Amino acid sequence: MGFFERLERFFQKLIPSRQLLIKTNGKTLFVNLKSSTQVGFCTIIFCIVAWSIISIAIVAMDSLGAGNFREQAIRDQENYQSRLISLAEERDFQLDLSRQAQFKFEEALVHISFLQEELMEGEIERKELTAALTLLKNKLKTSRIEEKTAKNSLDQFKQAANLEAQEKTPPNFLENIETGKESLLAKVLSETAEQRDALEDEAHSARLSVKEIKREMKLIEQRNEQIFRLIEEALSVSVGPLEKMFRSAGVNPESVIKTIRQGYKGYGGHNFSYMDGDDETAFALYDKNLDRASRILKNLDEINLYRIAIEKYPFYHPIQVANRFTSGYGPRWGRMHNGTDFAAPHGTPIRSTADGVVTYVGWQSAYGRLIKIKHDFGIETRYAHLSKFRVKKGQRVSRGQHIGDMGNTGRSTGTHLHYEIRIGGKPINPMKYIKAAQNVF
Secondary structure: OHHHHHHHHHHHHHOOOEEEEEEEOOEEEEEEEOHHHHHHHHHHHHHHHHHHHHHHHHHHHHHHHHHHHHHHHHHHHHHHHHHHHHHHHHHHHHHHHHHHHHHHHHHHHHHHHHHHHHHHHHHHHHHHHHHHHHHHHHHHHHHHHHHHHHHHHHHHHHHHHHHHHHHHOOHHHHHHHHHHHHHHHHHHHHHHHHHHHHHHHHHHHHHHHHHHHHHHHHHHHHHHHHHHHHHHHHHHHHHHHHHHHHHHOOOOHHHHHHHHHHHOOOOOOOOOEEEOOOOOOEEEOOOHHHHHHHHHHHHHHHHHHHHHHHHHOOOOOOOOOOOEEEEOOEEEOOEEEOOEEEEOOOOOEEEOOOOEEEEEEEEEHHHEEEEEEEOOOOEEEEEEEEEEEOOOOOOEEOOOOEEEEEEOOOOOOOOEEEEEEEEOOEEEOOHHHHHHOOOOO
16 A cells, blocks of 8 residues: 555646536536546556557558558569460460471371382382393303304314315315305305304393493482482481480380380381292392391381380370460479369360370369370379360270360369379379470470
């Protein structure tokens, strides 16, 4: 009580006690206001005024800050939208480039097939000309041997005729038949000379034919060299990007080709041979072009296997129209996001990214309407939040086939596609395959 009394005396010095008179209905009321009571009222009024000022200041600061935040959010949104538009334009440009590259790749394959046919025809023609040249050389050699034999036979006939005439014919008879003998020898010599001239003409014609064949063979070799060079350049341009695409996706191309080759037959090897006119013997014509042709055929077989492998791996983008990349693979909101999200208008066609078999079509909790497709090499793709199905369970689909429409079903914050790739049941980042094929298709 001593403390409160001292405090009361202190307040009386500052604010003396007051008495209020209140008249109501002819009555007068006296209200005594102590110093402490006045201090209490003043304190309460001061706190109310201070609280009002602070509240007004806070509200004003919040309104100013919220306005700044809204403006900043609007600016960020505009920057984000412009960035999305530029990315979409860049994606469309890259898509056009990939389509052009794919068109050029298909044209190169057609051109390679045409060059391969010309190469085979040229090789067969060259071997036929080589066989014809060999036959002409043999025929020329035989003609020379026959000419030499005819000359030897003529000399022997002359010597035998002279000896026989000297032994069996009397001297007086020789004088009578000398003229007939000379005419007979002249006739035989004339016939022999005619045969010799005919053989020489035939040999000359054979030599000209040999020169012509050699010239044609040289032209064929030059054309084959040009065809080989064009095919090898086309193959080097075609195989390199395919190998790089598989390696970028973390796939060993040699292992893929080996696996594909076990189930598919390629072009195989070719043995170039020729049968002579009598069909009795066969001989193989082996030269430098045979190794190059074998390598080219092997590369063509490899390209064919790559084409088969591309259809079985999910390199294809599930959305082939304008879309936005909205969320990537990785941790999100405190949990793992096992796929990639792409946004586009409601009902946008969703396409299969590889050949496979549909294993699930239906509703699955957070996925909403979901399609699962099983592919070779233990690969599975998933397409979630769909609005409509275009395939059935057990149906076999091909790369690029329309399997569903984009929607907003399941646990989703907007219309988009949730796309997953799983290998052996484990999810991987789908963008590895999409980015790997970005510069090829």
